[in-house]
Amino acid sequence: YHALHALNLNLGYPSLITGDAYNNVSESIASKVGLNLHRQPNHPLNIIKTKIASYFDDLHAKGYVVNHPRMQLFDNLSPVVSVEDCFDHMLIPKDHVSRRPTDTYYLNPSTLLRTHTSCHEVPLMKKGIRNFLVAGDVYRRDEIDASHYPVFHQMEGLRFFPELSQAVPYDDRVAIVQEHLKSTLEGMVESIFGKVEMRWVDAYFPFTHPSLELEIFFEVRGFGQWLEVLGCGVLQRQIAEHGGVVDEVGWAFGLGLERLAMVLFDIPDIRLFWSTDARFLSQFKDGVITQFKPYSKYPPCYKDVSFWLAPDFHENNLFEVVRNVAGDMVEQVSLVDEFTHPKTQRSSKCFRITYRHLDRNLTNEEVDDIQVD
Secondary structure, rough: OOOOOOOOOHHHOOOOOOOEEEEEOOOHHHHHOOOOOOOOHHHHHHHHHHHHHHHHHHHHOOOOOOOOOOOOOOOOOOOOEEEHHHOOOOOOOOHHHHHOOOOEEEEEOEEEOOOHHHHHHHHHHHHHOOOOOEEOOOOOOOOOOOOOOOOEEEEEEEOOOOOOOOOOOHHHHHHHHHHHHHEEEEEHHHHOOOOOOOEEEEEEEEOEEEEEEEOOOOOOOOEEEEEEEEEEEEEEEHHHHHHHOOOOOOEEEEEEEEHHHHHHHHHHOHHHOOOEEEEHOOOOOOOOOOOOOOOOOOOOOOEEEEEOOOOOOOOHHHHHHHHHHHHHHHEEEEEEEEEEEOOOOOOEEEEEEEEEEOOOOOHHHHHHHHOOO
């Protein structure tokens, strides 16, 4: 499936690398668009997505919850969206860091690669769709380590309750919907993880109020710990109104598919989800949760790079350069030293780049050639 390429117009995507001065989509990012790991048979991300969708199908079809509507699944929506849908309609403040080009991939000032699947809520509501699940790839400029990658996958759900009489005070309807949300998501998490201890934590999200996070106590590599598995809440009235839904209360939740898959399948490095190595892909089967069996972990190669900082330096720009040159051969980039000249007050930083290929040994000469690039 990696033979697909992001700039293939047959996929229905516009050209992602343009001459626009605001465009900051790199070739390495463009090459990921359209691969849709969450739709690939026997892929861990697809397995988790399908388990969640099946849970909601059962709530509707088998009557586990009385009058639970069908949650229509959308998992092939274009990741190219408007700033309005991604940020404005979702009540993201104008000065929020997520809007900056250092954090988001822009095609032009009004169009970007989605930073979250919530960007589809208002467009779907405008089409008259009130109850749905959305899954897809999302894009954020980010640090480089075993748990961060500039492309990852989210899944979310939204449901409204038109059956709640408007004669009931709004705050009372919110309380009813929140309790329904909590019981529904506790059931969903149990369907994925089995019987586990859970706890609810108050949270803040611009698009829901009240907002909550659900944590579970789960054993990871022999150690029990509390893990955040999702965020949720009662949808903000203003967002519903943006979608043409007036005087109805609804809930929404969102989660990261990689986050759950890394825990459930015991996958130690987020880069592995993009591997085409049969030693990785052959370990998974639709409908089954299996523990990943690591194949040989190849030795790392460390290279340090230091430089004087430009006034507008941002670490995400460095990470983008590293990813564009070395791709997934880089396991981590970490700050190891910084210095400010006592006379000139110029600052410099030294970063350590950890090279480690997932599928083979790297030679020192090979890495040196990359460093020169």
